[in-house]
Amino acid sequence: MERIGVVGLPNAGKSALFNALTGGSVAVAAHPFSTTETTTGIAQVADDRLEALAAMSKSRKTVHATVEFADVAGLTAGSASGEGLGNRFLAGIREADALCLVLRAFEDPNVVGGTDPREDLAVLELELVLADAEVVDANLSRRRRAAKGDKSLAGEVAALEQVHGVLQAGTPAYRAGLDAATRAALKPFSLLTDKPVLAVVNLGEDQVDDAATHMKPVVEELGDAAEVLGVSVQLEAEAARLDPGERAELMEALGLGQGALPRVARAAYHLLGRRTFLTTGDKESRAWTFRAGARAPECAGVIHSDLQRGFIRAEAIGWEELLALGSWNAAKAAGRLRVEGKDYEVVDGDVLEIRFNV
Ligand SMILES: Nc1nc2c(ncn2[C@@H]2O[C@H](COP(=O)(O)OP(=O)(O)O)[C@@H](O)[C@H]2O)c(=O)[nH]1
Numbered sequence: 001m002e003r004i005g006v007v008g009l010p011n012a013g014k015s016a017l018f019n020a021l022t023g024g025s026v027a028v029a030a031h032p033f034s035t036t037e038t039t040t041g042i043a044q045v046a047d048d049r050l051e052a053l054a055a056m057s058k059s060r061k062t063v064h065a066t067v068e069f070a071d072v073a074g075l076t077a078g079s080a081s082g083e084g085l086g087n088r089f090l091a092g093i094r095e096a097d098a099l100c101l102v103l104r105a106f107e108d109p110n111v112v113g114g115t116d117p118r119e120d121l122a123v124l125e126l127e128l129v130l131a132d133a134e135v136v137d138a139n140l141s142r143r144r145r146a147a148k149g150d151k152s153l154a155g156e157v158a159a160l161e162q163v164h165g166v167l168q169a170g171t172p173a174y175r176a177g178l179d180a181a182t183r184a185a186l187k188p189f190s191l192l193t194d195k196p197v198l199a200v201v202n203l204g205e206d207q208v209d210d211a212a213t214h215m216k217p218v219v220e221e222l223g224d225a226a227e228v229l230g231v232s233v234q235l236e237a238e239a240a241r242l243d244p245g246e247r248a249e250l251m252e253a254l255g256l257g258q259g260a261l262p263r264v265a266r267a268a269y270h271l272l273g274r275r276t277f278l279t280t281g282d283k284e285s286r287a288w289t290f291r292a293g294a295r296a297p298e299c300a301g302v303i304h305s306d307l308q309r310g311f312i313r314a315e316a317i318g319w320e321e322l323l324a325l326g327s328w329n330a331a332k333a334a335g336r337l338r339v340e341g342k343d344y345e346v347v348d349g350d351v352l353e354i355r356f357n358v
């Protein structure tokens, strides 16, 4: 299963975030290296559309989409040179399909570490850039030699040369605006800085009121390259332990709405290229996960392989329209169900019923 690696400097709040998202119990402690192993866990992806459909259908069961996180042990300056635990940290990052960078802004004299999130980003990215530069250098000289005898390697060499220049300038590959062909050619090298990134600025309780100011340096630095979310991890982790009524009251009082944790799970889900279609009925309402761009039969196969094998057609309607009409039968009676065939590219938020025959 694909997963998103939670990465950051020691004491940035990675384990606290991971636990809050996944209900996990990784040690959260005020000393560096309290986590030295990678731990994985599953987070539910909260979805108002699903809740609304479940209420409409009076479903007995509601099944959310999920996304898998890995709490990767802390990265420090010097990790790229492979000293101490460095190698293990980098291996944990290499295994992830996308990265959630936890950047510390919160101030706490009892917790060692810097409080400038842009500085965290710079240190982290430098380590990842150095590790990638080493991989690219080694492969570049090997491939250049091989390309002399095998002209088909020219594209790969060109891609490596391009990213070599980018890394030498200290730029992570994901921020270099490389074209799709270059990124495809670099795929086999699983570069650490070519993974999609989501940045979480870990805010102190006293910074929440002025979140935008504390996030601004990171937002400016990353531009369009990555989404940036501000989360008071500790506050939200504490809130997550309350019962739902008390939690809503606390979040309301703090002006945090539903809180930022659900947004982190959703952003991670999207970052991995995942999209949701829905099914609804009195038995259950459910969010199903498909890859962006998938066609109807492939999506049917997510429910069951028989539905893909024997796919005839899909009846489809956007969740909002279905909700407005009030029920599947009402939508059918109103002639609002679309009939879609094998080539239909399913859209995020479609509600589907699959017709099949095996
Ligand atoms: N004051 C404050 N402390 C935090 C916050 N987030 C994490 N911490 C504390 O920072 C320490 C390190 O957190 P941890 O999640 O273990 O960091 P990790 O090393 O990145 O996994 C723990 O003592 C946490 O309680 C926060 O938002 N505010």
Ligand SMILES: [Mg+2]
Residues within 6 Å of the ligand: 014, 015, 016, 027, 028, 034, 035, 073, 074
């Ligand atoms: Mg930790």
